Amino acid sequence: KQEVTQIPAALSVPEGENLVLNCSFTDSAIYNLQWFRQDPGKGLTSLLLIQSSQREQTSGRLNASLDKSSGRSTLYIAASQPGDSATYLCAVENSGGSNYKLTFGKGTLLTVNP
Amino acid sequence: DAGITQSPRHKVTETGTPVTLRCHQTENHRYMYWYRQDPGHGLRLIHYSYGVKDTDKGEVSDGYSVSRSKTEDFLLTLESATSSQTSVYFCATWSGETEAFFGQGTRLTVV
Numbered sequence: 576k577q578e579v580t581q582i583p584a585a586l587s588v589p590e591g592e593n594l595v596l597n598c599s600f601t602d603s604a605i606y607n608l609q610w611f612r613q614d615p616g617k618g619l620t621s622l623l624l625i626q627s628s629q630r631e632q633t634s635g636r637l638n639a640s641l642d643k644s645s646g647r648s649t650l651y652i653a654a655s656q657p658g659d660s661a662t663y664l665c666a667v668e669n670s671g672g673s674n675y676k677l678t679f680g681k682g683t684l685l686t687v688n689p
Numbered sequence: 690d691a692g693i694t695q696s697p698r699h700k701v702t703e704t705g706t707p708v709t710l711r712c713h714q715t716e717n718h719r720y721m722y723w724y725r726q727d728p729g730h731g732l733r734l735i736h737y738s739y740g741v742k743d744t745d746k747g748e749v750s751d752g753y754s755v756s757r758s759k760t761e762d763f764l765l766t767l768e769s770a771t772s773s774q775t776s777v778y779f780c781a782t783w784s785g786e787t788e789a790f791f792g793q794g795t796r797l798t799v800v
Contacts, residue, residue, distance in 0.1 A: 599734075609789060611791075616794075617793065617794070618779060618792055618793045618794050619779070619791040620791070621776070621789060622786035624787065624788040666732075666789075668783075670729065675720060675739070675785065677722060677781065679732040679733075681729075681730070681731035682730065682731060
């Protein structure tokens, strides 16, 4: 059974700081890994998708890396802003047969202080 | 937002009553999922569908059933609601290639 762990559970930083969120998974037979953002009371918004054959993806101030062999991914946020405050979740798509399931970590609650 | 609509957005129901939540997509995605989100547990998969009339159980499927009679719609039914099913329910869709999309959630309270 795939298990996804996110560390830390909560993080508070001052505005402008660069930060790293961590995600680890137990089964390396993944199809892809996604990072999502969730604002309070809202649904999830996909930030970055990394295919299993890729090492990283970038979007603006966000950079996600994937080391499939070690079961780890990081989300790097540069020059953090108060608007980045949200819960960040990572999820892996497991490859197994012809059906694909998303398994989520419990998320990291990020607070960026002005 | 992606073309995913969940209905209703909020519902209060009594213990023992049946409840159906609807997820409608306009993305023509093959895969659809129902999750519940609870404090301390994160997102947990209830059921998912990999095609019309093709569904399978997730990790917390007891007390829930689903149906998918056409690509656009994925229904989640609580046959007899219990207080432990009070939660926020999210529907998600995926094409199998690009990122997954989530609905805005349904807040269900069972009293």
